[in-house]
Amino acid sequence: SIRDNKPYDRFARELLTSNGSNFRVGPVNFYRAIQDRSPEGIATAVALTFMGCRAENWPSNTLAGMSVFFSQVNYKPTREWKEEIVFWDPDKAAAGAPQVGVLPDRTRITLTPGRDPREVFADWLITPKNDWFTANIVNRIWSWLLGRGIIHEPDDMRADNPASNPALLLFLRREFARSGCDTKHLFRLILTSRTYQLSSIIAPEKIEKAAPLFAFYPLRQLDAEVLIDAINAITGTSDLYTSAIPEPFTFIPANKPAIALPDGSITSPFLELFGRPARATGLENERVNKPSASQRMHLLNSSHIQRKFETGPNMKRLLDPARKPKETIEELYLSILSRFPTPDEIAAVESYMKSGVAKRNEVGIDLAWALINSDEFLFRH
Incomplete structure (x- = not known):
């Protein structure tokens, strides 16, 4: 769906109204991933994911009213290992489940026998006039690209947490709806904007006031998955990923990038050290992306x-003695920093090579190691 740029409203509706086997109908895994499978637990997850709201902070009657639309969701196992069926179970209504749901806008809906109440909720959710739906996704995408939401935090939308720029949020909402909920269009719009392309250079004393105004591009360390994937691409190596939960039929190919790992429990010491979340809560702040001394020590001094x-095939190719020193230096800079070295940088490395302190191969490794520890490599800027 993401690859094919399925309209986001269709994507949301299909996911919320899905039924079937988790082996054959991918969207039902949304319901399987929810730890609290009670109607209230499902409603809380839906509110967080598609409305950007923390429903546990709502008045209890608001959450109870919304949970009615998920009161007929049921689960059953099969004989296949770890297969589970998620399905609409109208028998739950006959067993005494509430028959009147209340939407978050306080509209009361009497459930119709023979119709999945999730469809009623989904149809209300994805209407273009639903501020929660469009504001949630445009605010989340903005926060992913620019480090903070127009409403901050991006999954804490409420009346007493207003947007820092209401006009900007309204414009993006309307543009998203006008495009037919085209997420690629929204990404393109933000990425080509002057705001996204601003410099990250700003006086430290101005950061606090300028951040909510998006007056500069915020420096942010690369996410754990992106960082290890970049290092592996540079060196031509791979990492081993494992799960603390025994999974006898789980096979992670050696060349699978960390960014594509489908399960938060499948991890590595590097990913844990650099703050990849276990995805236990669904909250954006579950990811800890701030630099730490232990992270720097790992990059500087770990085996x-x-x-x-020392063993990566890409490094062996780059450090081939038959190559000219300048050619090796330039390709290392291009591979790691996506730019050519300056004349001063070339001169410094060549001087180090001629000093005899280290063999040429070791100089190349030292240079690569120094570059991946530079802020230019480690931070989005």
Whole structure:
């Protein structure tokens, strides 16, 4: 769906109204991933995911009213290992489930026998006039790209947490709806904007006031998955990912990028150290992306990173003695920083090579190691 750029309203409706086997109908895994499978638990997850609201902070009657639309969701296992069927179970209504749901806008809906109440909720959710739906997704995408939401935090939308720029949020909502809920269009619009392309250079004393105004591009360390994937691409190596939960039929190909790992429990020491979340809560702030001393020590002084530079096939190709020193230096800079070295940088590396302090191969490894520890590599800027 993401690859094919399915309209986001269709994507949301299909996911919310899905039925079937988790092996054959991918969208039902949304319901399987919810830890609290009570109607209230499902409603809380839906509100967080598609409305950007923390429903546990709502008045209890508001959450109870919304949970009615998910009161007929049921689960059953099969004989297949770990297969589970998620389905609409109208028998739950006959068993005494509430028959009147209340939408978050306080509209009361009497459930119709023979119709999945999730469809009623989904149809209300995706209407273009639903501020929660459009504001949630445009605010989330904005926060992913620019480090903070127009409403901050992006999954804490409420009346007493207003947008820092209401006009901007309204414009993006309307443009998203006008485009037919085209997420690629929204990404393109933001990425080509002057705001996204602003410099990250700003006086430290101005950061606090300027951040909500998006007056500069915020420096942010690369996400854990992106960082290890970049290092592996540079060196031509891979990492081993494992799960704390026994999964006898789980096979993670050696060349699978960390960004594509489908399960938060499948991880590695590197991913844990650099703040990849376990995805237990669904909250954006579950990811800890702030630099730490232990992270820097790992990049500077770990055998994990050292082995990649010493044994990686890409590094062996780059450090081939038959190559000219300047050619090696330039390709290392291009591979790691996506730019050519300056004349001063070339001169510094060539001087280090001629000093005899280290062999040429070791100089190349030292250079690569220094570059991946630079802020230019580690941070979006």
